[in-house]
Amino acid sequence: MADNKSLEVNERAQYFLKVLVERYIRDGEPVGSRTLAKDSGLDLSPATIRNVMSDLEDLGLVVSPHTSAGRVPTISGYRMFVDSLVTLKPPGDREVASLQRQLNGVADPKALAASASQLLSGFTQMAGVVMVPKRSHIMFRQIEFLPLSGNRVLTILVTKDGEVHNRIIEPKKHYSASELEQAANLLNQHYSGASLEEMHKRLVSEMEDARHDMNQIMARALEMAETVIDSSDTDDDFVLAGQTNLMDFDELAQMDRLRQLFDSFTEKQHLLHLLDDSLQAQAMQIFIGEESGYHPLDHCSLVTSPYEVEGEMAGVLGVIGPTRMAYDRVIPIVDITAKLLGAALKQE
Amino acid sequence: MADNKSLEVNERAQYFLKVLVERYIRDGEPVGSRTLAKDSGLDLSPATIRNVMSDLEDLGLVVSPHTSAGRVPTISGYRMFVDSLVTLKPPGDREVASLQRQLNGVADPKALAASASQLLSGFTQMAGVVMVPKRSHIMFRQIEFLPLSGNRVLTILVTKDGEVHNRIIEPKKHYSASELEQAANLLNQHYSGASLEEMHKRLVSEMEDARHDMNQIMARALEMAETVIDSSDTDDDFVLAGQTNLMDFDELAQMDRLRQLFDSFTEKQHLLHLLDDSLQAQAMQIFIGEESGYHPLDHCSLVTSPYEVEGEMAGVLGVIGPTRMAYDRVIPIVDITAKLLGAALKQE
DNA sequence: TTTAGCACTCCCGAAGTTTGAGTGCTAAGC
């Protein structure tokens, strides 16, 4: 259909697209040819603009909501905008300094994640999200077993960065306090300095070996450790802040949409998956509207960036807001926050 | 004004109030005299009802939103309803059994609180809230200090019920691993079997004593313990579930109200205070609309009940929903859940 | 004390009207 005209958008048309998107992001109202003519700075009449717009519409970059409204960017329009047109507006030095200050004042990783997501939300007036560091990069430090009533055992797993995971497990057999202590000692010696990822792998293979040995204590210790490590995996989680900011956006102000969106925050599942994408890609990712394929986010965009600690991808953070968000400001903020969070985590 | 007529409401009028509230809770629409005449079951004409309604209005128990609408209960109307008119509808045996089953399958207190609030929300289709047990009743079990980089020390506080609190503290002076271990040992022996509340009191007085002793280690141990205990106090917290259920109620469907409400969930402060009321009163409390004095809850009611473990008030749980909620069903559900949660916690 | 009757009030939704923003098309101009 549009193919016979021109599959690529000429430079001028791109420029108009840029101006249109910027304007639409500013006011949230369909942009008409007259407005665009003025905004563009070029000395062209509305009629000319109309021709260009018509082309852009054929290419699926803009649509008009109805016959006599202006144009609004489509998903593809936004896509082209963020991919190649947007002029990024990095935050001022004062903002960066403030960010840095507030991140460096925080001691433990969990609190740091919470701060970061609050900062993201504060600076963008949208929702901030920070995925807490992945297991693979966490170093084992110490494990502790405490007997509770019945067979139940409280296990405490401490990692190098000062994070504490605890879980109550209920083995079939009863263990005495001294047995548990012995088991913990064995594990602590044996796995000192390993990462959880590594530990997991070694546990699985060594459990096999231990079955042939007579070393009962070791076998049981391994079993319990495996239970804990395994479940510490499901701790894989994120912290969200400023969700209520999203209620102020007209495009999300319909209860059913908003409810779906908020439910998706509680459910976590899918959102985690999207965040993970950015970790895999090892680069900033932007999901615009339906691009994510996850319906609750249909009218939202997600700007995510992985953050790294000592050269290793440690986690992901980002911002959730309406599709119509100020990408030019948000992208640099997410980018810088990721860098600063990484740096703050390094000081462990 | 109304005083010269009759300050107390006669029995028939009370009955009509009851029927009116029930009807209004059912449909959410102002109840007119004709409807009420039918609903009441008594063989009276609408005109008679109108006279009664007029009296109720004078007493401030009902209002009409505008001249030619039916009547709607006021806060006082609801108050009288829940205090003396409502016919409670206890949940069926199947529901109770289901509640019990789901609560008893959970191991640790924190998860238990989460389950309970989810169950409350599920059964009522509103938001469930569970305040986690108060410090005063928590028994100390063990404390652990682990050195981190710099002066920072990871402190792990384990309580009898298998709960783990951890915090990173940063003392002025540096402590070696063995010093920390020694300190922990001292504390563990010294405070074995005390409640956190008790421990706090003893710590304060013993810190004074220790200053005169030469026992440096002990003095420092006390100091660090105090820091941890003190901050474990601010863990004072609640878990909320089903907040999004609230979005389905028309009376809360305005963004500004909803936003205030949701913000109040994040802020926690005031809500905690309200929950605490129920703990102090040692009885079920119902805040209807503005009664709570906390504006974000203006259009909500809060039904709370303390729960006790082994005869001691351990915490509070409840339900948040619109003022127009099915009190007859909600009250028993909250009541029973409190009992069952208490029972489930006892099995520690 | 209760009730029928009646005039009155007010909300609500439907239907009509106006306004203004914006479009596409055509034909003329550079």
Added chain:
DNA sequence: GCTTAGCACTCAAACTTCGGGAGTGCTAAA
């Protein structure tokens, strides 16, 4: 071949009008 003025046309949003319905308060009679 691009650009532009002119014009007819479309459509949503805002405002107005209007009738119906639900419910009230009052009065007078049972």
